[in-house]
Amino acid sequence: VVMTQSPPSLPAILGQPASISCKSNxxxxxxxxxxxxxxxxxxxxxxxxxxxxxxxYRESGVxxxxxxxxxxxxxxxxxxxxxAEDVAFYFCMQGTHWPQTLGQGTxxxxx
Amino acid sequence: QVQLQExxxxxxxxxxxxxxxxxxxxxxxxxxxxxxxxxxxxxxKGLELIGxxxxxxxxxxxxxxESRVAMSVDTSKNQFALRLTSVTxxxxxxxxxxxxxWNDGPDFWGPGTLVTVSS
Numbered sequence: 369v370v371m372t373q374s375p376p377s378l379p380a381i382l383g384q385p386a387s388i389s390c391k392s393n394x395x396x397x398x399x400x401x402x403x404x405x406x407x408x409x410x411x412x413x414x415x416x417x418x419x420x421x422x423x424x425y426r427e428s429g430v431x432x433x434x435x436x437x438x439x440x441x442x443x444x445x446x447x448x449x450x451x452a453e454d455v456a457f458y459f460c461m462q463g464t465h466w467p468q469t470l471g472q473g474t475x476x477x478x479x
Numbered sequence: 480q481v482q483l484q485e486x487x488x489x490x491x492x493x494x495x496x497x498x499x500x501x502x503x504x505x506x507x508x509x510x511x512x513x514x515x516x517x518x519x520x521x522x523x524k525g526l527e528l529i530g531x532x533x534x535x536x537x538x539x540x541x542x543x544x545e546s547r548v549a550m551s552v553d554t555s556k557n558q559f560a561l562r563l564t565s566v567t568x569x570x571x572x573x574x575x576x577x578x579x580x581w582n583d584g585p586d587f588w589g590p591g592t593l594v595t596v597s598s
Contacts (some may be wrong), residue, residue, distance in 0.1 A: 406584035415575070415588040422583070459526060461584040467541040468541060468584060470518075470526035 369394055371461055372428070373471030379464045379479035380450040388445045388474045390460035395440050404463035407436055411456045420445065452478060481506040483576050483589035491570075492597050497563040501576030501589060502556070509534045509554040516579050517550070517561045519572035520591070531579060532559055566596045 370393045378385040388407075401439040418427050420436035423443060431447040443470050445453055459473040487499035499513070508515060516531035530540035532550040540548045544563070552559040563570060573593050578586035 402582070404582040404584070408584070413590075415590045416585070417588075418586050421586075424586065427586075454506045460528075463580070463582040463584050466539065467530075468579070470528070472525040 369396070369465045369469050371460055371462055371471040373474060375474060376472065378474050378476045380447070380454070380476055381401065381479050382452065383449050384470055386447045386450050386454075388458055388460075388476075390438075390443045390445075390471045392441045392443075392462055394465070396462050397440065402464075403439065405436070405438065405443045406458050406461045407434075408459050408461065408465065409454075409456045416459075431453075439469070447476075450476075450478070481578060481587040483587060485574060485576050485579065485589045485592040487592065487594070489593060489595060491594060492598050493567055493568055493596055495540070497566050497570060497594055497596075499561045499574055499576070499592065499594070500558050501560070502558050503578070504557070506578070507554075508552060508557050508559065513578050514539075514581060515552065515559045516577050516585065518575045518577060518585070518588075520575065521569075521572040523569075529561065529563075529574075530553055551585045560572070568596050570594070 372391045374389050403423045405464050408416040410416040419434050424436045435446045460471040461465045484502050491497045514531040518544045520526050532538040538550045547564045549562045573591040575591045577588045579585040586588040
């Protein structure tokens with residue numbers, strides 16, 4: 369499964385919303401009914417951190433300005449109000465089909 | 480808190496074998512429900528799952544690398560390992576180890592280790 373993520377670079381404005389898209393070339397609905405799409409944040413020099421799993425479930429401790437949505441083949445990570453600490457590399461990952469595949473990533477910087 | 484740490488040579492010669500170990504703390508590998516995996520990140524190809532292994536040694540490899548990959552687990556040391564044979568410059572990457580579900584993506588990652596393939 370190919371995960372096409374866009375944009376590769378996102379100049380975001382502090383306090384403004386920002387969104388990142390991931391599109392798959394086949395449906396990510398699993399036979400068990402779940403849609404296994406995760407979103408990750410990777411700050412420079414740090415290990416990736418999972419923000420969202422199963423499309424829209426937020427990990428414990430993740431600020432509620434981060435949200436995940438989507439279905440089928442189209443998925444989105446939204447930041448409702450960008451903060452300076454959100455500068456990072458973000459990527460999506462699908463786990464519905466083996467092998468799990470990842471998007472190319474989006475570098476979020478402050479404009 | 481689950482923590483993972485990669486270790487191994489940072490430089491490997493072309494055609495030789497890349498070997499990395501991941502040491503897990505805060506969680507026993509032999510506990511069921513999770514797999515243990517390797518993911519690499521390159522500027523050119525981006526992020527790629529190499530494979531994952533269960534505590535009983537059942538391993539699953541990405542078809543794109545399957546012919547060159549072997550993973551193993553040592554529950555007594557709470558470690559798992561990666562071997563990648565016949566490496567080329569294209570295998571130069573940051574290698575991450577991680578805990579993951581069969582369908583859920585990794586929930587805990589190591590900080591990553593850069594491996595350069597060069598003579």
